[in-house]
Amino acid sequence: MIATNLKIRDGVLEFAGYSTPALAKKYGTPLYLMDEQRIRDNCRMYQTAMNEFFGEHALTLYASKAASFKRIYEIVGSEGLGIDVVSSGEIHTAVKACFPMEKAFFHGNNKTDADIAFAMESGVGYFVVDNVEELYAIEHIAERKGIVQRCLLRVTPGIDPHTYDAVATGKVDSKFGVAIGTGQAEEFYNYAAALPHLQLEGLHCHVGSMVFDEDVYERAAQIMLEFIALLHQKYGFETKILDLGGGYGVRYRESEGVVDIPYRISALADFMKDLAAKLEVPFPAVMLEPGRSIVADAGLTMYTVGSVKRIKGYKNYVSVDGGMTDNPRYALYKSNYTVFAPERMEAPPTLHCDVVGRCCESDDIIQPDVWLPELRRGDLLAVATTGAYNYAMASHYNRIPNASIIMLSPKGTSIAVKRETLDQMIKNDV
Ligand code: LLP
Secondary structure, three states: OOOOOEEEEOOEEEEOOEEHHHHHHHHOOOEEEEEHHHHHHHHHHHHHHHHHHHOOOOEEEEEHHHOOOHHHHHHHHHOOOEEEEOOHHHHHHHHHOOOOHHHEEEOOOOOOHHHHHHHHHOOOOEEEEOOHHHHHHHHHHHHHHOOOEEEEEEEEOOOOOOOOHHHEOOOOOOOOOEEOOOOHHHHHHHHHHOOOOEEEEEEEOOOEOOEOOOOHHHHHHHHHHHHHHHHHHHHOOOOOEEEOOOOEOOOOOOOOOOOOHHHHHHHHHHHHHHHHHHHOOOOOEEEEOOOHHHHHHHEEEEEEEEEEEEOOOOOEEEEEOOOOOOOOHHHHHOOOOOEEOOOOOOOOOOEEEEEEOOOOOOOOEEEEEEEEOOOOOOOEEEEEOOOOOOHHHOOOHHHOOOOEEEEEEOOEEEEEEOOOOHHHHOOOOO
């Protein structure tokens, strides 16, 4: 099976030890299921490796854009992780979940003045400053509030991580951060160092998402450490924190590779310690910001089939009761997914079809070219590895309410996010 939390028992798909058809019957579809233990295991896998190879000051920040709702912040908070937040909405959700906000890092390439003030009032520990205008906005608001705000500067190392364009962010021409290669990152440092209400703690970079290439983080770390050495030699600046962003890829289909994350972290740590010694720079506290690899394989989506359309001589479509409103990733990136018929896992896969959603758009496809057993209206389908960037990117297109999220744990099942009602959807219409 594609993930170890998926099992077949008596021909039925089990997820996190629960029968998926029984959960669909109990809670209705479309339905997101999330495996709490898997989220915890992924958090521990990261934090154990970070501490073992980078030392006690290293910290894993969960990039909460991957899946943001109160229960997630409670889980990652109880595992001792920090978080990456990118909006007032994510900050508000984390605060309501009683997350210790001093471990929150506020990202984003366009924080409004209102966001900046709200983040400070919420006690966000660190701002990751994206650009010069933002730097001065933070300084002014911190001055007005009479505080000194801890910050990192986001810089771009100029690395192409060989992933899809929508998620490659570390290149020189990225909309995020300030480029090292053009000399502008050094200017950015000089502006920041002169501001009395900013306390500059270090640097941040993020090369991209769905990264599988072996040496991407080493290449980024090399450029970052050389920049750290330049700031140290030229200005005597000590970089206390080096945040290398997120991005490790996950497996969506059996045919894809798996990244051995603890091994990659150990190789990265060896490389960085050697280089830092050669460059004679004090070794910073290293942070990584995984999103996808914390929650992707903890998610599974359940749907009910509405129709099986066989266009003679052409193709077959299986329509489900969700679609791009709960998972826009195929529509956006042509992303791969594994689809199961969870009630008949051992039946022969004789139906070749596109699994499509219910939205009025031809690209509303969950996954094309899938082989499934014969299906009819009322049968269930399950889509694996949907924990990251599915609920987080859900929309109301065609005025379809958001699906609910059920958290599965060895202790039982519980609703983490209620199914949205039609009235909730129109509550702001006047
Ligand atoms: N840190 C920063 C600054 C980021 O921009 C991101 C992702 C992460 C960390 C987490 O990266 P991860 O470990 O999840 O790869 N919607 C796209 C993904 C966009 C990623 C944006 N930034 C998708 O569905 O594939």
